[in-house]
Every structure is written in C-alpha cells, then in structure tokens.
Amino acid sequence: MDPKIRLLIIDDEPLIRRAFQKLFSGSDYHVVVAEDGLQGLEIWQKHHFDFVFIDILMPGLNGWEVLESKSEWGSTRVQMMSAFTGDLSDKKVWIEKIDGFLPKPFENVMGIKQWVESHKA
Amino acid sequence: MQYWTSRAYEKSEADNSFKFKFKQHAQFSDLSQELGSVWFIELDHNPPVDPVIPKLRPPLLILLNSDNLADYQKVLNDWQPDILLLANQKSEIDGWIEKLQIQALTRSKKRQTQKTQMDRNRELELLAGNLEKLVEQRTQWIEASNREQRDLIRSDRRFVQFLIDLSFQNSKEELLNSFLQEFRKLRLAQEIYLLHQDSDHLTLQHFKGHNFQKIQFNESWWTSREIETLGENCSRKLSSVVGRPVGKLVVFPLPAYFENLATENWALVIERGSALALGEGDFSNIKKHVQALGLTLEKNRLENHNRLSALRWEKVFDGALDPIAIITKNFEILRHNKNFSKNENPIKKCYSVLAGRNDVCPQCPLVSTELESYEIQASHRTFQVMSHKIDESSEFFLHRYVDITDVQDKRVQFIQNEKLSSIGQIAEQMAHEIYNPLAGILALVEILLADETLLATTKADLIEIQKAAVRAQKVIENLQDFVSQENEVTAITLEEIIDKTLPLLKMNWRSYKLHLDLHTQSKKIHVQPQLISQVVYNLIQNACQSMEKGKSLQLKSFLTSDSVVLEVIDQGSGIPEALQASLFKPFFTTKATGEGTGLGLSLSKQFVERFGGKLTFSSRVGQGSTFRMEIPFGS
Incomplete structure (x- = not known):
C-alpha cells in the first residue's frame, strides 16, 4: 500500500485549490496544486499521481489540451471539472478516457472524497 | 332780197358808249355770230323778211318810220327786245339814245347779274350733277368694296370656323374628309388625295366612303416639288385605277414645318372636274387650306406621340411599386401615384397624406439637407426618401419612398443580435469570472460545514454565506439564459x-x-x-x-x-x-x-x-x- 494517496489539482480558482487541500488534508493524502494548465502539465510529466482533477476552462492551456499533451496516464484516475461544458462533441475521445466529469459548483463536495477513497489503489 | 337799212350798235365796255357797229344791207344772219354784242337795232323802213332771222336779243329796238307795227310782229317775236322805240325821225331818237344809255346800263347790270346767276345756277347744276355722279360713283365703289370686304370676311370666317373644326379631328380620315367637303363646297375641287412621292414611287391616299384607299404607282409624277398641274397621262392612269374619269390634277406641296420630317415628299392633290381654270383667289384659298392641312397633320402626329409618351409615363408612374409623389417646396402634393395614395386628394400636404401627420416628418429631406439618408415612418412602415429636384429653382421635387421596413427590421435584428452576442460574450466572460469563485466558495463552505467541531454561530454564519453564494449563482444562471443564443x-x-x-x-x-x-x-x-x-x-x-x-x-x-x-x-x-x-x-x-x-x-x-x-x-x-x-x- 502506498504511503500516501497522491492527488494533483489543476485549477485557476484559488478557493477550489484550497477546498481540495482542506478536503484531502491529513497524512493519508499528498495534494499538489497547479495554477494553470502549463504548470500542471509540467508537474504531471515529472511525477506520478493517483488522482488528477483538471479544470477545463483555464487561461493558457485548457484542460483538454493538458490531456492531449499528457496523452497517456496509465492507471491514474482523471476527472475533469468545469462550470461550463461547451461543445463536447469533438472531445468524445477524451471523455471515454477519463473517469468522470464534475460540473461546478459541486453538487456534493463530500461525495468527491468518498469516490477517491473507494478508488484508491 | 329786200334791202333795208338798219344799224346795229354795240355797247362799249370801256366808256359805256354805244358804238356804231355796222350799217347793213347785209343780212342779219351774220350777226348771229355776234350774239350778245348787239345792243340795239334801228330798223329803217320795212322789217327784214329774211327767212332766217338771226337770233338776236337786242335790249332795244328802234323802229324808224314804221307805220304798221304789225309788219314787225315776227321780228318782235323773235328778237323780243326789252324796249321798243318807234320814231319818225332819227333826230328824235338821238336824245333818247342818251337816255337809253343810262337805262341800258342799268339793264345791262341786271342782265349781267341775271347772267351770272344763271351761270352760277348752271354751274351749280353742273356741280350738283357732277357731285351726284361722284357720289354715285363713290357709293358704288364703296358698295363694291364693301361687298368685296364682306366676301373676304365671310371667306375668312369660314376658314377660321373650318380651322376650329379641324382642331377637333384627330384621325387622318376625319381630316381629309373635312377638307374634301370644304373644297367641294367652295367649288375648288371635287376630290382630294394625299400624295407621298419618293424618288420613283408614289402613293395617293384618299377617303372613299368610310375607308381610306391607297393607290400606288411605281413612278414619279410630281417632279418639281412645287405647285404643279399634272399631265393628262397622270389623270388617265389614275382614272384606270379608280374606275371613273378623272379631271385635272393640281399638286400643292404640304409645307415642311419641322426639319426632321420629310414633308417635302408630301402634297395635297386636288382634282378639278370643271374645265374652268383656277383663279388667283382660288389658288391662294387652296394654299391657305393646304397650309392648314399640313399643320394639322403635324399637330396630330405630335399629339399622338405626346399622348403615347404621356401614357407610357403614366403607366410607369402609376405602376411603380414605390410610392412616388411630386411635391412643392411647401409640401403640397401636385401629383402622386397609386401606391402613394389610393384616393385622389385635393391639394394636401405630403406628410398628411402619406404619413398621417400634422407636421413635417423629422428627417424630411426638404428641411434637413445634410443627412446621409432620410428615413420617415408611414403606415407602420419605414421608408427611405429619395428626393430629386425637378427644376433648378428648387420649387418642385420628385420624391420616391423606398420601403425599407424589412431591411430595417433585419438591420434592427442584426444590431440586436450583435448586441446580444457581445453581451453574451461579456456575460460568458463575467459568468466564468464570477462562477469560479462562487463554486470555490460553495465547495469550501461545504467542506467547512462538515467539521463537527464548529461553533453553532460559526455554522449559522457559514450557512448564510452558502445561501448568498447560491443566490448569486442563480442570478448568473438566469443571465445566461437571458442572453442565450439558442433558438429552441x-x-x-x-x-x-x-x-x-x-x-x-x-x-x-x-x-x-x-x-x-x-x-x-x-x-x-x-x-x-x-x-x-x-x-x-x-x-x-x-x-x-x-x-x-x-x-x-x-x-x-x-x-x-x-x-x-x-x-x-x-x-x-x-x-x-x-x-x-x-x-x-x-x-x-x-x-x-x-x-x-x-x-x-x-x-x-x-x-x-x-x-x-x-x-x-x-x-x-x-x-x-x-x-x-x-x-x-x-x-
């Protein structure tokens, strides 16, 4: 069993990053946050994460572009988050690859933690 | 012959004396040549029995030794002297002669006066006679010239009436018929033809019954292009076509009034049945009529042309889909087409008839001249006014109203869409900027609320924060919907x-x-x-x-x-x-x-x-x- 569950949060909203850090506080989790897509991608390329939450609409590289650049992530669980979905018709490829889609505002924030707990390892 | 002595005395004008004229044995017949100059005559012895007693009228007759007055009766009758003296001796009469001289003088004057009067009377009579003759001459002359005048006036009046009647006739048939009737009445012609002559080809048109008959010949009859009497062969040729004898044909050219008409090829031909030649007056009369004919034909042609042009213009004007009106600078309508107004309006203002207004339309081109385009509202539609000056003095304008309501609507819709899309874009931007923090707030608040160690008051406060954030979120959502471009x-x-x-x-x-x-x-x-x-x-x-x-x-x-x-x-x-x-x-x-x-x-x-x-x-x-x-x- 891994010592800690590693999470990467890529979102340009400070409160969202803070919320995740608070939600996954404690010794069981190691939370890394990135402010924008480029930073997040760099971090993801260098390190492995168990869970990655990516906001779609961000300045610079958006969520989809991060996925395209990373292209492969093994067993990592990836969820996209966003207030607006936009036109998803050309993102079908990625939608099939990711594990889920969280519309903002979150309907059930605590439920996110439950999901992580049930899918670790 | 019997001789008798006698003496004739003549009065001298110079000194009123009586000069002895002659003593005669001669016959008095010689004296007849000197009528008037014999004053008195002495007759000695017997009276003359000369069968021809001269016509003397001596004022005084002296009879010497006249025994029987009856013997002198004839002489006395013939000579009728004023005074008769009977004397036995000459010596007796010498003294009387002197007395006579005085009396004679008086009488002579009387005679003179009488003579003058008589002369004057005669002169007066002559004069009167002459005057009468003159007056009669003059009267006759005046009457003659009056008659002439009257004839002329009558003929002119007739001609004028004829011209007036002409103006009512529009067709060539009516025209030629009128001319024919007139010429017949005036005995100028029995038949008329309208002649058109090319270089080698001629056409004669005339009104026959109710129809126009055109007769063509491939030759040239009228060569001089002036008033010409055609030869007999022409009459014969025509006669063979019309099937009756044809009289003398005289050609009168129709005057060319306008340069672009080849009227030098046109003429009126009159046919004279009568053998009588045309007098000078007839010629000028015919020429007058021919001028009138030429003018009338031309007038009719122009009228037709104008009428067709006007008709065409009317059709275009009325048929135009856009409302069109001709207005004065004071907004009064002179003329409008059906699409401007269905009714015939008495002179009214354009803004009243078209737009139902009591005052000038804002953006009227007659008022503001610097605008790029002029748009007015009428009958719930928007029109763009195309305004054209008709004349240089800017009294009259032609206005065409182009319905741009649909274009306007599209324009408005387009602007609306543009606005909405830019609003939409802004809204999207803003929503994103606001939504994210809101989501962040809600997430964090939810997490904080999960903490069981929270103070009740803190928890209550957090709940209020949560509610506020939810409200803000709803507003954003509504705004999104409001500016949504979806057309479902x-x-x-x-x-x-x-x-x-x-x-x-x-x-x-x-x-x-x-x-x-x-x-x-x-x-x-x-x-x-x-x-x-x-x-x-x-x-x-x-x-x-x-x-x-x-x-x-x-x-x-x-x-x-x-x-x-x-x-x-x-x-x-x-x-x-x-x-x-x-x-x-x-x-x-x-x-x-x-x-x-x-x-x-x-x-x-x-x-x-x-x-x-x-x-x-x-x-x-x-x-x-x-x-x-x-x-x-x-x-």
Missing part, C-alpha cells in the same frame, strides 16, 4: 419565465409594491423562453419607469379557453391618446434621446406574435396602464 422552442410555463426574469429586474421593481397573482402553472406554452422573457422584462421595465416610487405593480396571469394571459398593471401616468396609435411603431419612444431606442415594444409585439400571441394595452391618463400578453397554449 421549448414547452415552458409562464411562471417559469417570470421566475427567471424577475431577479434580473430587481433593482427596478424593488422600489414599488410588487403583487404576483399567477395561475397558469398548469399550462405550458411553446415558445423560445428567452424571447418571451425579454417581453416580460420589457413590460415590467416600462411599468416601473412610468410610476412614482411606492406605487403598486401587479403581475396577473390566468388562463382563457385557449391562451395563457399575462397582465402587467401599473399605476403610472398613463399613455395619452395621441400617442397610443404609435406605441408599437419601431423607434417610437417617449424617452429623451439617448435614453431608449424605442425598440422594446415593437420587438416585444413581434416576439409575441411569432408564437401566435397578441400584445395589447389599455391606458388612461392619470390612472395607469395595463399591458396584456396572450399566448395560445395549443400546438
């Missing part, structure tokens, strides 16, 4: 639409007492929600703008047998009757320039009508207005 017709209730719209206007309606009385949740209408939302928004906004703060604003909704009805009732100042007719016109606004576009109501009406609905209102000045939106809930 959805089944939705009126209440849902009102629910989405009211928050957007809260800044407006919270100064008033808002009463909601909504009862149409059971029926859905099939509309594009954001459009009806805009209508509701517009109605509420107008209602608020018309009221003082604190008054009440009612929103009532209810069902009819086939529709959903929304009534927006305000307690505002009401809409004056004069403005009510124009309320739904595009760009109509009572707000000051820059404050409103006046698009609201006209677009609202369009939106409502798009879904089969109606937008109406009733209003009373001083009481307020009720706007009523009805939308059928059928399919």
Whole structure:
C-alpha cells in the first residue's frame, strides 16, 4: 500500500485549490496544486499521481489540451471539472478516457472524497 | 332780197358808249355770230323778211318810220327786245339814245347779274350733277368694296370656323374628309388625295366612303416639288385605277414645318372636274387650306406621340411599386401615384397624406439637407426618401419612398443580435469570472460545514454565506439564459419565465409594491423562453419607469379557453391618446434621446406574435396602464 494517496489539482480558482487541500488534508493524502494548465502539465510529466482533477476552462492551456499533451496516464484516475461544458462533441475521445466529469459548483463536495477513497489503489 | 337799212350798235365796255357797229344791207344772219354784242337795232323802213332771222336779243329796238307795227310782229317775236322805240325821225331818237344809255346800263347790270346767276345756277347744276355722279360713283365703289370686304370676311370666317373644326379631328380620315367637303363646297375641287412621292414611287391616299384607299404607282409624277398641274397621262392612269374619269390634277406641296420630317415628299392633290381654270383667289384659298392641312397633320402626329409618351409615363408612374409623389417646396402634393395614395386628394400636404401627420416628418429631406439618408415612418412602415429636384429653382421635387421596413427590421435584428452576442460574450466572460469563485466558495463552505467541531454561530454564519453564494449563482444562471443564443422552442410555463426574469429586474421593481397573482402553472406554452422573457422584462421595465416610487405593480396571469394571459398593471401616468396609435411603431419612444431606442415594444409585439400571441394595452391618463400578453397554449 502506498504511503500516501497522491492527488494533483489543476485549477485557476484559488478557493477550489484550497477546498481540495482542506478536503484531502491529513497524512493519508499528498495534494499538489497547479495554477494553470502549463504548470500542471509540467508537474504531471515529472511525477506520478493517483488522482488528477483538471479544470477545463483555464487561461493558457485548457484542460483538454493538458490531456492531449499528457496523452497517456496509465492507471491514474482523471476527472475533469468545469462550470461550463461547451461543445463536447469533438472531445468524445477524451471523455471515454477519463473517469468522470464534475460540473461546478459541486453538487456534493463530500461525495468527491468518498469516490477517491473507494478508488484508491 | 329786200334791202333795208338798219344799224346795229354795240355797247362799249370801256366808256359805256354805244358804238356804231355796222350799217347793213347785209343780212342779219351774220350777226348771229355776234350774239350778245348787239345792243340795239334801228330798223329803217320795212322789217327784214329774211327767212332766217338771226337770233338776236337786242335790249332795244328802234323802229324808224314804221307805220304798221304789225309788219314787225315776227321780228318782235323773235328778237323780243326789252324796249321798243318807234320814231319818225332819227333826230328824235338821238336824245333818247342818251337816255337809253343810262337805262341800258342799268339793264345791262341786271342782265349781267341775271347772267351770272344763271351761270352760277348752271354751274351749280353742273356741280350738283357732277357731285351726284361722284357720289354715285363713290357709293358704288364703296358698295363694291364693301361687298368685296364682306366676301373676304365671310371667306375668312369660314376658314377660321373650318380651322376650329379641324382642331377637333384627330384621325387622318376625319381630316381629309373635312377638307374634301370644304373644297367641294367652295367649288375648288371635287376630290382630294394625299400624295407621298419618293424618288420613283408614289402613293395617293384618299377617303372613299368610310375607308381610306391607297393607290400606288411605281413612278414619279410630281417632279418639281412645287405647285404643279399634272399631265393628262397622270389623270388617265389614275382614272384606270379608280374606275371613273378623272379631271385635272393640281399638286400643292404640304409645307415642311419641322426639319426632321420629310414633308417635302408630301402634297395635297386636288382634282378639278370643271374645265374652268383656277383663279388667283382660288389658288391662294387652296394654299391657305393646304397650309392648314399640313399643320394639322403635324399637330396630330405630335399629339399622338405626346399622348403615347404621356401614357407610357403614366403607366410607369402609376405602376411603380414605390410610392412616388411630386411635391412643392411647401409640401403640397401636385401629383402622386397609386401606391402613394389610393384616393385622389385635393391639394394636401405630403406628410398628411402619406404619413398621417400634422407636421413635417423629422428627417424630411426638404428641411434637413445634410443627412446621409432620410428615413420617415408611414403606415407602420419605414421608408427611405429619395428626393430629386425637378427644376433648378428648387420649387418642385420628385420624391420616391423606398420601403425599407424589412431591411430595417433585419438591420434592427442584426444590431440586436450583435448586441446580444457581445453581451453574451461579456456575460460568458463575467459568468466564468464570477462562477469560479462562487463554486470555490460553495465547495469550501461545504467542506467547512462538515467539521463537527464548529461553533453553532460559526455554522449559522457559514450557512448564510452558502445561501448568498447560491443566490448569486442563480442570478448568473438566469443571465445566461437571458442572453442565450439558442433558438429552441421549448414547452415552458409562464411562471417559469417570470421566475427567471424577475431577479434580473430587481433593482427596478424593488422600489414599488410588487403583487404576483399567477395561475397558469398548469399550462405550458411553446415558445423560445428567452424571447418571451425579454417581453416580460420589457413590460415590467416600462411599468416601473412610468410610476412614482411606492406605487403598486401587479403581475396577473390566468388562463382563457385557449391562451395563457399575462397582465402587467401599473399605476403610472398613463399613455395619452395621441400617442397610443404609435406605441408599437419601431423607434417610437417617449424617452429623451439617448435614453431608449424605442425598440422594446415593437420587438416585444413581434416576439409575441411569432408564437401566435397578441400584445395589447389599455391606458388612461392619470390612472395607469395595463399591458396584456396572450399566448395560445395549443400546438
């Protein structure tokens, strides 16, 4: 069993990053946050994460572009988050690859933690 | 012959003495040549028995030794002297002669006077006679010239009447017939022909019965192009065509009045049955008529041409799809086509007839000349005015009104869309900027609330924060819907639409007492929600703008047998009757320039009508207005 569950949060909203850090506080989790897509991608390329939450609409590289650049992530669980979905018709490829889609505002924030707990390892 | 002595004495004019003229044995017949110069005669012895007693009229006759006066009777009768002296001796009469001289003188004067009088009388008679003759001559001459004048006048009057009659005749047939009748009456011709002569080809037209007959010959008869009498062979040739003997033919050229007419090829040919030659007066009479004929033919041709041109112009003018009018600079209509106004109006102002206004249209090109384009409103349509000066003095203008309502609508819609899309873009941007923090707040608050160690007060505060964030989120969502470009017709209730719209206007309606009385949740209408939302928004906004703060604003909704009805009732100042007719016109606004576009109501009406609905209102000045939106809930 891994010592800690590693999470990467890529979102340009400070409160969202803070919320995740608070939600996954404690010794069981190691939370890394990135402010924008480029930073997040760099971090993801260098390190492995168990869970990655990516906001779609961000300045610079958006969520989809991060996925395209990373292209492969093994067993990592990836969820996209966003207030607006936009036109998803050309993102079908990625939608099939990711594990889920969280519309903002979150309907059930605590439920996110439950999901992580049930899918670790 | 018997001789007798006698002596004749003559009075001398010089000294009034009596000079012895002659003593005769001669016959007195010689004396007849000297009538008047013999004064008295002495007859000695017997009277002359000369069968020819000269015609003497001596004033004095002296008879010497005359025994028997009866013997002298004949002499006395013939000579009829004034004085007869009988003497026996000459010596007796010497003394008398002297006395006689004096008396004679007197008588001579008397005679003279008589003679003069007689002469004068005779002269007078002569004069009178002459005068009479002169007067008679003159009278005759005057009568003759009067007759001539009268004849001339009669002929002129006749000609003038003829000309007047001509002006009523429009067809060549009528014309030629008139001329023919006239010529026949004036005995100038028995038949007339209209001649057209090319270089080698000629046509004769004449009116026969009710028809025009054209006779053609491939030759040239009229070579001189002047007044010409045609030869007998021409008459014969014509005669063989018309089947009757043809008299003398005289050609009169029709005068060329206009340069572009080849009238030197045209002439009038008269046919004379009579052997009599044409007199000078006849010639000039015919020439006069021929001139008139030429003029009339030309006039008819021009009239026809003009009439056709006018007709064509009328058709174009009337048939034009755009309203067109010719107006003066004082806005009076001189002429208009059917699409300008169906009725014939007495002279009225253009802004009254076309636009139903009492004053000049704003943006009238006659008033403001620097605008790029001139647009006016008339009969709920928008027209662009194309204004053209007809003459240089700027008295008259031709105005063409191009209906640009549809273009205008499209333009308005386009602007609207542009606005909406840019609003949409801004809204999207803003929403994102606001949404994210809101989501962040809500997420964090939820997490904080999961902490069981929270103080009750802190928990309560956090819950308030959460509620506020949710409210903000709802507003953003409504705004999104409001500016949504989606064009989908959805089944939705009126209440849902009102629910989405009211928050957007809260800044407006919270100064008033808002009463909601909504009862149409059971029926859905099939509309594009954001459009009806805009209508509701517009109605509420107008209602608020018309009221003082604190008054009440009612929103009532209810069902009819086939529709959903929304009534927006305000307690505002009401809409004056004069403005009510124009309320739904595009760009109509009572707000000051820059404050409103006046698009609201006209677009609202369009939106409502798009879904089969109606937008109406009733209003009373001083009481307020009720706007009523009805939308059928059928399919």
